[in-house]
Amino acid sequence: MTGRIDIRPVTGGNATGGRGSGRPFWTVRRRDNLVGYLLITPQLLGSVLFVLLPLGLVLWYSLHEWNVLAGTFEFVGTENYDRLLADANLREVLAGTAVFSVGLVVFNLALALLLAILLNQRLRGTTFFRTVFFSPVVVSLVAWTIVWQFLLQDDGGVNGLLGAAGIDGPNWLRGEGTAMSAVILVQVLKNVGLNMVLFLAALQGVPAQLYEAAALDGAGAWTRFRRITVPLISPTILLTSIITVVGSLQVFAQIAVLTQGGPGMSTTVLVYYLYQQAFQFHHFGYGATLSVLLFAIVALLTVAQWRMRRKWVVNET
Template sequence: MRGARRERYARDEVLTAALFLLPALAVIGVFVVYPIVAAGQISLTSWNGFDPVKEFIGFDNYVRLFNDPEFWNSLLVTCVYAVGVCVLSVATGLAIALLLDAPLRGRGFYRGIYFLPAVTSSVAAAIVWKYMLDPAGFVNGLLALVGIDGPDWLQDRWLALGALTALTVWKNLGFNAILYLTALQALPQGVFEAAQLDGAGFWHRLRHLTIPLLAPMTFFVVVQALITSFQAFDLVYVLTGGGPQGGTEVLGMLMYREAFRLGDFGYGTSIAFVTLALVLGVSLVNWRVSGAGKSSLR
């Protein structure tokens, strides 16, 4: 009798949960799942974006993709860019969060200042940086004051990629700092007080307590940085346009050029799907390696 009653209650709970989840699942299905499936179908066709007939060509776009040197160049550029963005996002975000968590006067003001880049228009920020990095711009002007002849930042492959990386990190600095600051304030203070009583200094506590305890948030920041890097387009388009000579042509720029400039939507969509697979694969590997979701205290 009790077993039947428990089974009925369990069934009622499942039905109630399904009823509440149905609107959200419907929205996800219409605006997420369906577009992904439709894009997957387009990637198997040869289509210019206007012709009502989409010629089915199977996996020819993917075969062409893996034999395309421009794709491999874009993949290399994107990977270098993503690594730089991930490392610097974690380092700068944590450093700023530690400073903002310190007992400073006017912390609210500083928090607002650091968050300003996150709410600044990406196009406006890229335009300002482009003028600053001009050969006669602000950065080279500062270097000239100390007797250094500044380079043409955006006409050198690696300097341009470094500038793009720095711009991306600066743009998301406030967001990453707030994430780390929130995680820092949620850490168990008793553990730090006990370590301090045992004679552990700041750097020892940072290395053996703070950083391990922040592993789940670090994983989140890294995944966000990866997604930002692999989806990068607006900053790249305005700052460098993918140049010089493909030195900053990330996968998003290659996809845009193939689909919207050259009118090959099938090939452009196949680039998008490979990008999606790469992001998912790297995120899963990082999840396994970092042990996110597991306790860092032993």
């Protein structure tokens, strides 16, 4: 015997927690990964239960004819999609949806940006007007719509003001030429404050030195807006456009309260037509098929806007 003591580490799994490697199983990296998975688990479960599962059920229902009153649930394959392609009313519905969406997006974004520019000035009273323009956002949608329903009637407040000025106003919600414009106006005034706040935050992040340098070089107000303001707030423009487009395609309460899709089908948008087919006519299978169409349109427009950002959004590659 030499008297030397073997001090080599024991490599057994029981002594170190590893499996022959000598390293502990719960390393810092694995603990961090576990914490990350635990943090995203609630959101992941919510996405599965309230997004992926409903989408799967809608696709499944679109392949069936479900009559709740008769208690039947029959597999029909692609019959509902064939009916979708042959639906004579669908073209008019999609046209009305396009008119509403384009009108809402254009007027909402334009008015929100204009208000944000005006309220970004260092003037007295801007805080009060910011509150006034944003307050409709927090008001109940149904309450807001009911109030405007009374204001836009033939003998309502709007025509009362026009009559005081000697103008004979139309029946806004019952005329085919004015009903859609009235619905767009109500929705624009309801949500313009949200986009206004987003634009206002973006404008306050634009360095004032850029405007001063451009003014010294002789750039006018329009040139400064086009060359400085718009490029630097383009990420916010992208965000607000996506939010507004998606919201415009999902409008329902305003149509249901103000016009019920009329007169005729002049204000019947896709979501309201879906509601009519599923819950008024009890064609749940066809209603699910219209839901699939709505999802496809929303996804297509969102992806298109996201891909086009590289052409006009600053610092996007």
